[in-house]
Amino acid sequence: QKDLHYVPGHNGMVHLFEWKWGKIAEECENFLGPMGFGGVQVSPIQENVIIKNRPWWERYQPISYKWATRSGTAKEFKDMVRRCNNAGVRIYVDVVFNHMTGNHKNAKGTGGSTADTQNFNYPGVPYSGFDFHVSCPINNYQDAGNVRNCELSGLHDLDQSKEYVREKIVNFLNKIIDVGVAGYRVDAAKHMWPEDLKVIYSRVKNLNPEHNFPSGARPYVFQEVIDYGGEAISKYEYNSFGAVTEFRYGIELSNALNGKNQLKWFSNWGEAWGLLPSQDAVVFIDNHDTQRGHPEILTYKSSKKYKAMILQMAVAFMLAHPYGTARIMSSFAFDSFDANPPQDSIGNLISPTINSDKTCGNGWICEHRWRQVYNMVRFRIAANNTDVNNWWDNGQNQIAFSRGNAGFIAINGDGHDFKQHLYTSLQPGIYCDVISGNLENNVCTGKTVTVDQNGKAYIEILANEEDGVLAIHRQSKL
Numbered sequence: 001q002k003d004l005h006y007v008p009g010h011n012g013m014v015h016l017f018e019w020k021w022g023k024i025a026e027e028c029e030n031f032l033g034p035m036g037f038g039g040v041q042v043s044p045i046q047e048n049v050i051i052k053n054r055p056w057w058e059r060y061q062p063i064s065y066k067w068a069t070r071s072g073t074a075k076e077f078k079d080m081v082r083r084c085n086n087a088g089v090r091i092y093v094d095v096v097f098n099h100m101t102g103n104h105k106n107a108k109g110t111g112g113s114t115a116d117t118q119n120f121n122y123p124g125v126p127y128s129g130f131d132f133h134v135s136c137p138i139n140n141y142q143d144a145g146n147v148r149n150c151e152l153s154g155l156h157d158l159d160q161s162k163e164y165v166r167e168k169i170v171n172f173l174n175k176i177i178d179v180g181v182a183g184y185r186v187d188a189a190k191h192m193w194p195e196d197l198k199v200i201y202s203r204v205k206n207l208n209p210e211h212n213f214p215s216g217a218r219p220y221v222f223q224e225v226i227d228y229g230g231e232a233i234s235k236y237e238y239n240s241f242g243a244v245t246e247f248r249y250g251i252e253l254s255n256a257l258n259g260k261n262q263l264k265w266f267s268n269w270g271e272a273w274g275l276l277p278s279q280d281a282v283v284f285i286d287n288h289d290t291q292r293g294h295p296e297i298l299t300y301k302s303s304k305k306y307k308a309m310i311l312q313m314a315v316a317f318m319l320a321h322p323y324g325t326a327r328i329m330s331s332f333a334f335d336s337f338d339a340n341p342p343q344d345s346i347g348n349l350i351s352p353t354i355n356s357d358k359t360c361g362n363g364w365i366c367e368h369r370w371r372q373v374y375n376m377v378r379f380r381i382a383a384n385n386t387d388v389n390n391w392w393d394n395g396q397n398q399i400a401f402s403r404g405n406a407g408f409i410a411i412n413g414d415g416h417d418f419k420q421h422l423y424t425s426l427q428p429g430i431y432c433d434v435i436s437g438n439l440e441n442n443v444c445t446g447k448t449v450t451v452d453q454n455g456k457a458y459i460e461i462l463a464n465e466e467d468g469v470l471a472i473h474r475q476s477k478l
């Protein structure tokens, strides 16, 4: 794995999309830290232009590098990073430096900056016309030059080959390191030249040792390169100097659980499928963009009668499997592509409320608070540094595998019952299934599984059960 600098005993990254900084700090202290989550990807922190109806993507139109967005102030951000690090949860910032805004009359930013966007004038940085590529539309994904030197949906495209632009970007990235952040998600990396990115990353400081990072630690950089194959630009142009988002992962796994792929084929899941090397890949089922624009990808809205069941089956598989760095999308409810995050009548973000059953309210889904999800994060921690062993399948969509002698998972993707005596590789004993319940006060609130002296157990997942998954591990043993 490229090192994310997770605190030992922590794993799994959650994207708290559009959450406010103070709320993230509370979530780190009250839930993510105690549950063993490793990190949080936060929304862009740089000031963005205000767009009518506040579509979620306004935060991907920077107007300056000031830390002033609807998620909060610089002070609140700094305080959140400190509190999350203290809770054992790392912070990764979504940085947007491929472009600035599109053309907006009388542009105003979330931090009060103005800009003369038609003339490429951004006094808040400052940037002027010299710092941008000449306007041309991205209209040919078969032409790498067009994709990198032209404007993505009309957004003014910075020229990262210019020293002045590099200096502004590196300055912005270094200030983020100073407050204790562990790394970045680089937005729209596909739209920037690899050699420019390599230079920029090389000029970023080591992580701040005051925040419990080893001295000399390098920021964890993961680059958004949307590459499903078939375009001029390839994900392999970017993975030698940073990690890369592996977009094929979510599609293939969704297809398996939507009945287009067979789960039995996942016995060699990983590079053999044309995915990036495991240590270079950030993997996810859905993200803030695909959950809106790609109906074939599973999201919390998956319309199947089990509603989000097949999403949580895909997330369970992702967290049980050692491939890649797993990221969980945590969303707000939306009814249209552009929908704004929950907000009050004057445009302030409204934070999630936490119900007594630990779920969220106020229009927030909080997938990371689903029992099947947070329990599988604990599975991933228990199974850390083990391989996939002892693969079993029924020739269609019933599969099972072990993780060393630390964990065992079974998935029923078929329409009929899963009833098998299987070797689990686990020590003999009684285990709580962490999908159907928890181990609480030395009692299993869901199914129990008895592993006999030979490491075998009777595994049952009926077709009509709410969860199509059964998972046990050494921390769920009575």
Ligand SMILES: O=C(NCCCOc1c(-c2ccc(O)c(O)c2)oc2cc(O)cc(O)c2c1=O)[C@@H]1CCCN1C(=O)/C=C/c1ccc(O)c(O)c1
Residues within 6 Å of the ligand: 057, 060, 061, 096, 152, 153, 155, 187, 188, 190, 224, 226, 289
């Ligand atoms: O129809 C749209 N866009 C045109 C299609 C290109 O989609 C975009 C892609 C995109 C899509 C597919 C690709 O293969 C690709 O290389 C790039 O990346 C972006 C990244 C940004 O920082 C800001 C943006 O406005 C975009 C964007 O418009 C709507 C309206 C404007 C925002 N937007 C959107 O659809 C916004 C999408 C968006 C925003 C932020 C993201 O991080 C992201 O991945 C997508």
Ligand SMILES: [Ca+2]
Residues within 6 Å of the ligand: 098, 147, 148, 149, 150, 157, 158, 191, 192
């Ligand atoms: Ca560009």
